Amino acid sequence: MSDIKTHNHFKPGKHKGVLPVRVLQHNIIDWFEQSYPDFLADAKHEIQSGGLKQGIQYHEEQAPIVHTAGIDPSKAIHLYEPFIQFVWCNCYAMVVGFEEGILTPMNNGTYKGVMAFTDEVKGALQVFRYGLSLTKRYQPMSLSLPNPEQYHDDLRPRIENANGVCVAALNFILLHEFGHQYYGHLDARPSSPAESKRREHDCDEFACEKLQAQFGSHKGRTLKLGAICGSASIVLLDDSLSGGQEHPDPDERLSNVLGWLCLDSTDSYWGIASFMYRLWSIHYEKPYTLPPVVDDFQAMFNATSAAISQLKMGG
Ligand SMILES: [Zn+2]
Helix, strand or coil: CCCCCEEECCCCCCCCCCCHHHHHHHHHHHHHHCCCCCHHHHHHHHHHHCCCCCCEEEECCCCCCCCCEEECCCCCEEEEHHHHHHHHHHHHHHHHHHHHHHHHHHHCCCCCCCCCCCHHHHHHHHHHHHHHHCCCCCCCCCCCCCCCCEEEHHHHHHHHHHHHHHHHHHHHHHHHHHHHHHCCHHHCCCCCHHHHHHHHHHHHHHHHHHHHHHCCCCCHHHHHHHHHHHHHHHHHCCCCCCCCCCCCCHHHHHHHHHHHCCCCCCCHHHHHHHHHHHHHHHHCCCCCCCCCCCCCHHHHHHHHHHHHHHHHCCC
Protein backbone atom coordinates (compact mmCIF):
# COMPACT_ATOMS: atom_id res chain seq x y z
CA MET A 1 0.00 0.00 0.00
CA SER A 2 2.19 2.80 1.31
CA ASP A 3 5.26 1.73 -0.67
CA ILE A 4 3.68 2.79 -3.99
CA LYS A 5 5.88 5.42 -5.53
CA THR A 6 4.42 8.91 -5.44
CA HIS A 7 5.18 11.48 -8.12
CA ASN A 8 5.27 15.17 -7.26
CA HIS A 9 5.98 17.49 -10.19
CA PHE A 10 5.60 20.84 -8.46
CA LYS A 11 8.74 22.97 -8.35
CA PRO A 12 8.22 26.23 -6.42
CA GLY A 13 10.78 28.26 -8.39
CA LYS A 14 9.53 27.02 -11.73
CA HIS A 15 5.75 26.85 -11.51
CA LYS A 16 3.54 29.79 -10.67
CA GLY A 17 -0.10 29.30 -9.82
CA VAL A 18 -2.10 27.39 -7.22
CA LEU A 19 -4.03 24.58 -8.92
CA PRO A 20 -2.37 21.25 -9.83
CA VAL A 21 -2.47 22.07 -13.54
CA ARG A 22 0.25 24.66 -12.87
CA VAL A 23 2.84 21.93 -13.47
CA LEU A 24 1.87 21.89 -17.18
CA GLN A 25 2.32 25.61 -17.92
CA HIS A 26 5.72 25.19 -19.61
CA ASN A 27 4.48 22.22 -21.66
CA ILE A 28 1.56 24.33 -22.86
CA ILE A 29 3.92 27.07 -24.09
CA ASP A 30 6.32 24.53 -25.66
CA TRP A 31 3.57 22.84 -27.65
CA PHE A 32 2.10 26.17 -28.70
CA GLU A 33 5.49 27.31 -30.01
CA GLN A 34 5.73 24.06 -32.02
CA SER A 35 2.16 24.28 -33.32
CA TYR A 36 3.17 24.06 -36.98
CA PRO A 37 6.44 24.33 -38.93
CA ASP A 38 6.24 28.10 -39.64
CA PHE A 39 4.68 29.10 -36.33
CA LEU A 40 7.69 30.90 -34.87
CA ALA A 41 8.21 32.83 -38.11
CA ASP A 42 4.52 33.78 -38.18
CA ALA A 43 4.58 34.78 -34.51
CA LYS A 44 7.70 36.89 -35.03
CA HIS A 45 6.04 38.62 -37.96
CA GLU A 46 2.90 39.33 -35.91
CA ILE A 47 4.98 40.69 -33.03
CA GLN A 48 7.13 42.92 -35.25
CA SER A 49 4.50 44.09 -37.74
CA GLY A 50 1.11 43.27 -36.25
CA GLY A 51 1.50 44.52 -32.71
CA LEU A 52 1.08 41.10 -31.05
CA LYS A 53 2.37 41.17 -27.47
CA GLN A 54 5.11 38.66 -26.78
CA GLY A 55 4.37 35.74 -24.47
CA ILE A 56 1.24 34.41 -22.82
CA GLN A 57 -0.22 36.14 -19.75
CA TYR A 58 -0.85 33.37 -17.19
CA HIS A 59 -3.44 34.42 -14.60
CA GLU A 60 -3.49 32.49 -11.33
CA GLU A 61 -6.72 34.02 -10.06
CA GLN A 62 -8.38 32.16 -7.20
CA ALA A 63 -11.89 32.73 -8.49
CA PRO A 64 -14.55 30.80 -10.37
CA ILE A 65 -14.17 30.59 -14.14
CA VAL A 66 -15.10 33.94 -15.61
CA HIS A 67 -12.51 34.03 -18.37
CA THR A 68 -11.55 31.04 -20.51
CA ALA A 69 -8.73 32.23 -22.74
CA GLY A 70 -8.52 35.20 -25.05
CA ILE A 71 -6.67 37.88 -26.92
CA ASP A 72 -7.45 41.41 -25.79
CA PRO A 73 -7.66 44.63 -27.85
CA SER A 74 -4.02 45.40 -26.97
CA LYS A 75 -3.16 42.07 -28.66
CA ALA A 76 -2.01 40.19 -25.56
CA ILE A 77 -3.00 36.52 -25.24
CA HIS A 78 -4.33 35.44 -21.83
CA LEU A 79 -4.76 32.09 -20.09
CA TYR A 80 -6.60 31.66 -16.80
CA GLU A 81 -5.62 28.89 -14.43
CA PRO A 82 -9.12 27.85 -13.25
CA PHE A 83 -10.15 27.32 -16.88
CA ILE A 84 -7.00 25.30 -17.62
CA GLN A 85 -7.75 23.12 -14.60
CA PHE A 86 -11.33 22.72 -15.84
CA VAL A 87 -10.00 21.59 -19.23
CA TRP A 88 -7.66 19.07 -17.58
CA CYS A 89 -10.54 17.63 -15.55
CA ASN A 90 -12.65 17.29 -18.70
CA CYS A 91 -9.80 15.59 -20.57
CA TYR A 92 -9.27 13.10 -17.74
CA ALA A 93 -12.98 12.40 -17.30
CA MET A 94 -13.70 12.05 -21.00
CA VAL A 95 -10.79 9.73 -21.76
CA VAL A 96 -10.85 7.55 -18.63
CA GLY A 97 -14.66 7.53 -18.41
CA PHE A 98 -15.04 6.51 -22.04
CA GLU A 99 -12.27 3.92 -22.07
CA GLU A 100 -13.22 2.25 -18.78
CA GLY A 101 -16.95 2.88 -18.80
CA ILE A 102 -17.79 2.23 -22.45
CA LEU A 103 -14.94 0.95 -24.63
CA THR A 104 -13.60 -1.83 -22.41
CA PRO A 105 -17.09 -3.31 -21.78
CA MET A 106 -17.74 -3.04 -25.55
CA ASN A 107 -14.55 -4.90 -26.36
CA ASN A 108 -15.44 -7.52 -23.72
CA GLY A 109 -18.93 -7.93 -25.17
CA THR A 110 -20.55 -6.87 -21.89
CA TYR A 111 -21.73 -3.37 -22.90
CA LYS A 112 -25.51 -2.93 -22.66
CA GLY A 113 -25.79 0.80 -23.29
CA VAL A 114 -25.03 1.72 -19.66
CA MET A 115 -21.70 3.07 -18.43
CA ALA A 116 -19.74 0.58 -16.30
CA PHE A 117 -19.09 2.01 -12.83
CA THR A 118 -15.61 0.75 -12.07
CA ASP A 119 -13.41 2.49 -9.50
CA GLU A 120 -11.59 4.25 -12.36
CA VAL A 121 -14.88 5.56 -13.74
CA LYS A 122 -15.97 6.74 -10.29
CA GLY A 123 -12.67 8.59 -9.93
CA ALA A 124 -13.12 10.13 -13.38
CA LEU A 125 -16.61 11.33 -12.45
CA GLN A 126 -15.28 12.90 -9.23
CA VAL A 127 -12.64 14.72 -11.26
CA PHE A 128 -15.34 15.83 -13.69
CA ARG A 129 -17.55 17.18 -10.89
CA TYR A 130 -14.67 19.09 -9.35
CA GLY A 131 -13.88 20.68 -12.73
CA LEU A 132 -17.52 21.70 -13.19
CA SER A 133 -17.60 23.13 -9.67
CA LEU A 134 -15.04 25.72 -10.81
CA THR A 135 -17.69 27.27 -13.05
CA LYS A 136 -19.65 28.19 -9.89
CA ARG A 137 -17.11 28.77 -7.14
CA TYR A 138 -13.39 28.57 -6.56
CA GLN A 139 -11.98 25.85 -4.37
CA PRO A 140 -8.58 24.13 -4.34
CA MET A 141 -8.41 20.68 -5.95
CA SER A 142 -7.94 17.86 -3.46
CA LEU A 143 -4.73 15.99 -4.24
CA SER A 144 -6.57 12.79 -3.31
CA LEU A 145 -8.32 13.11 -6.69
CA PRO A 146 -6.41 12.14 -9.84
CA ASN A 147 -4.48 15.31 -10.75
CA PRO A 148 -1.40 16.27 -12.78
CA GLU A 149 0.74 17.46 -9.86
CA GLN A 150 0.92 14.63 -7.37
CA TYR A 151 -0.16 11.02 -7.82
CA HIS A 152 0.69 7.41 -7.13
CA ASP A 153 2.59 5.48 -9.75
CA ASP A 154 -0.37 3.22 -10.55
CA LEU A 155 -2.25 6.23 -11.95
CA ARG A 156 0.71 7.45 -13.96
CA PRO A 157 -0.31 6.21 -17.46
CA ARG A 158 -3.78 7.77 -17.12
CA ILE A 159 -2.47 11.06 -15.72
CA GLU A 160 0.23 11.38 -18.36
CA ASN A 161 -2.29 10.63 -21.08
CA ALA A 162 -4.67 13.30 -19.74
CA ASN A 163 -1.74 15.73 -19.46
CA GLY A 164 -0.93 15.28 -23.16
CA VAL A 165 -4.56 15.74 -24.19
CA CYS A 166 -4.92 18.82 -21.97
CA VAL A 167 -1.76 20.41 -23.37
CA ALA A 168 -3.05 19.65 -26.89
CA ALA A 169 -6.45 21.17 -25.99
CA LEU A 170 -4.72 24.37 -24.89
CA ASN A 171 -2.67 24.26 -28.08
CA PHE A 172 -5.91 24.27 -30.08
CA ILE A 173 -7.37 27.08 -27.94
CA LEU A 174 -4.21 29.23 -28.14
CA LEU A 175 -4.02 28.73 -31.92
CA HIS A 176 -7.64 29.92 -32.14
CA GLU A 177 -6.60 33.10 -30.29
CA PHE A 178 -3.54 33.46 -32.50
CA GLY A 179 -5.90 33.14 -35.48
CA HIS A 180 -7.70 36.32 -34.39
CA GLN A 181 -4.34 38.11 -34.58
CA TYR A 182 -3.34 36.40 -37.85
CA TYR A 183 -6.58 37.48 -39.56
CA GLY A 184 -6.38 41.04 -38.21
CA HIS A 185 -9.60 40.70 -36.20
CA LEU A 186 -8.32 42.99 -33.46
CA ASP A 187 -7.90 45.87 -35.92
CA ALA A 188 -11.61 46.30 -36.64
CA ARG A 189 -14.62 45.45 -34.52
CA PRO A 190 -17.05 42.98 -36.10
CA SER A 191 -19.86 44.80 -37.91
CA SER A 192 -22.59 42.43 -36.69
CA PRO A 193 -23.19 39.32 -34.56
CA ALA A 194 -23.07 37.29 -37.80
CA GLU A 195 -19.65 38.74 -38.61
CA SER A 196 -18.45 37.98 -35.08
CA LYS A 197 -19.65 34.37 -35.35
CA ARG A 198 -18.01 33.99 -38.75
CA ARG A 199 -14.70 35.15 -37.25
CA GLU A 200 -14.93 32.60 -34.44
CA HIS A 201 -15.70 29.88 -36.96
CA ASP A 202 -12.70 30.95 -39.07
CA CYS A 203 -10.38 30.83 -36.05
CA ASP A 204 -11.55 27.31 -35.13
CA GLU A 205 -10.84 26.26 -38.71
CA PHE A 206 -7.48 28.08 -38.65
CA ALA A 207 -6.44 26.13 -35.55
CA CYS A 208 -7.42 22.77 -37.06
CA GLU A 209 -5.78 23.55 -40.41
CA LYS A 210 -2.52 24.58 -38.79
CA LEU A 211 -2.45 21.50 -36.56
CA GLN A 212 -2.97 19.26 -39.58
CA ALA A 213 0.74 19.51 -40.43
CA GLN A 214 1.40 17.31 -37.38
CA PHE A 215 -1.51 14.87 -37.65
CA GLY A 216 0.84 12.28 -39.15
CA SER A 217 3.47 12.70 -36.41
CA HIS A 218 3.73 10.87 -33.08
CA LYS A 219 1.74 13.77 -31.56
CA GLY A 220 -1.00 13.55 -34.19
CA ARG A 221 -3.56 11.50 -32.28
CA THR A 222 -3.07 13.56 -29.12
CA LEU A 223 -3.47 16.82 -31.07
CA LYS A 224 -6.74 15.61 -32.58
CA LEU A 225 -8.12 14.54 -29.22
CA GLY A 226 -6.98 17.86 -27.76
CA ALA A 227 -8.96 19.80 -30.36
CA ILE A 228 -12.01 17.70 -29.44
CA CYS A 229 -11.58 18.11 -25.66
CA GLY A 230 -10.84 21.83 -26.00
CA SER A 231 -14.03 22.37 -28.01
CA ALA A 232 -15.98 20.06 -25.73
CA SER A 233 -14.91 22.12 -22.71
CA ILE A 234 -16.75 25.11 -24.16
CA VAL A 235 -19.91 22.98 -24.41
CA LEU A 236 -19.46 21.85 -20.81
CA LEU A 237 -19.19 25.37 -19.35
CA ASP A 238 -22.97 25.62 -18.94
CA ASP A 239 -26.28 24.04 -19.91
CA SER A 240 -27.18 26.59 -22.59
CA LEU A 241 -25.65 25.10 -25.78
CA SER A 242 -25.63 28.74 -26.88
CA GLY A 243 -22.74 30.86 -28.07
CA GLY A 244 -24.65 34.08 -27.40
CA GLN A 245 -24.23 37.09 -29.68
CA GLU A 246 -20.55 36.63 -30.45
CA HIS A 247 -19.87 32.92 -30.80
CA PRO A 248 -21.44 30.11 -32.82
CA ASP A 249 -23.22 27.58 -30.59
CA PRO A 250 -20.62 25.36 -28.89
CA ASP A 251 -22.19 22.09 -30.06
CA GLU A 252 -21.97 23.29 -33.66
CA ARG A 253 -18.35 24.33 -33.14
CA LEU A 254 -17.51 20.86 -31.77
CA SER A 255 -19.20 19.17 -34.75
CA ASN A 256 -17.24 21.38 -37.16
CA VAL A 257 -13.96 20.58 -35.41
CA LEU A 258 -14.67 16.85 -35.59
CA GLY A 259 -15.31 17.25 -39.32
CA TRP A 260 -11.97 19.02 -39.84
CA LEU A 261 -10.04 16.23 -38.10
CA CYS A 262 -10.70 13.74 -40.94
CA LEU A 263 -11.51 10.86 -38.60
CA ASP A 264 -12.49 7.42 -39.83
CA SER A 265 -16.12 6.55 -39.00
CA THR A 266 -14.90 3.78 -36.64
CA ASP A 267 -12.55 6.13 -34.77
CA SER A 268 -13.18 5.97 -31.03
CA TYR A 269 -12.75 9.77 -30.84
CA TRP A 270 -16.32 10.11 -32.12
CA GLY A 271 -17.26 7.98 -29.13
CA ILE A 272 -15.34 10.21 -26.73
CA ALA A 273 -17.17 13.28 -28.09
CA SER A 274 -20.50 11.44 -27.68
CA PHE A 275 -19.49 10.45 -24.15
CA MET A 276 -18.92 14.14 -23.32
CA TYR A 277 -22.59 14.81 -24.13
CA ARG A 278 -23.54 11.95 -21.83
CA LEU A 279 -21.57 13.62 -19.03
CA TRP A 280 -23.13 17.00 -19.92
CA SER A 281 -26.60 15.45 -19.90
CA ILE A 282 -26.11 13.81 -16.50
CA HIS A 283 -24.57 16.89 -14.90
CA TYR A 284 -27.16 19.36 -16.16
CA GLU A 285 -30.05 16.90 -15.87
CA LYS A 286 -31.02 17.23 -19.51
CA PRO A 287 -31.86 13.70 -20.60
CA TYR A 288 -32.09 12.64 -24.22
CA THR A 289 -32.73 9.30 -25.85
CA LEU A 290 -30.57 7.53 -28.40
CA PRO A 291 -31.25 4.63 -30.74
CA PRO A 292 -30.23 1.39 -28.93
CA VAL A 293 -27.91 0.22 -31.70
CA VAL A 294 -25.72 2.19 -34.11
CA ASP A 295 -23.23 1.07 -36.75
CA ASP A 296 -20.07 2.78 -35.57
CA PHE A 297 -18.74 5.61 -33.41
CA GLN A 298 -19.45 8.28 -35.99
CA ALA A 299 -23.07 7.10 -36.19
CA MET A 300 -23.15 7.25 -32.37
CA PHE A 301 -21.97 10.85 -32.48
CA ASN A 302 -24.41 11.79 -35.23
CA ALA A 303 -27.32 10.31 -33.25
CA THR A 304 -26.14 12.14 -30.13
CA SER A 305 -25.72 15.37 -32.04
CA ALA A 306 -29.24 15.10 -33.46
CA ALA A 307 -30.63 14.47 -29.96
CA ILE A 308 -28.74 17.54 -28.68
CA SER A 309 -30.18 19.67 -31.49
CA GLN A 310 -33.66 18.45 -30.51
CA LEU A 311 -32.99 19.49 -26.89
CA LYS A 312 -31.90 22.94 -28.06
CA MET A 313 -35.12 23.39 -29.98
CA GLY A 314 -36.99 22.43 -26.82
CA GLY A 315 -38.06 19.07 -28.26
ZN1 LIG B 1 -12.38 33.57 -30.57
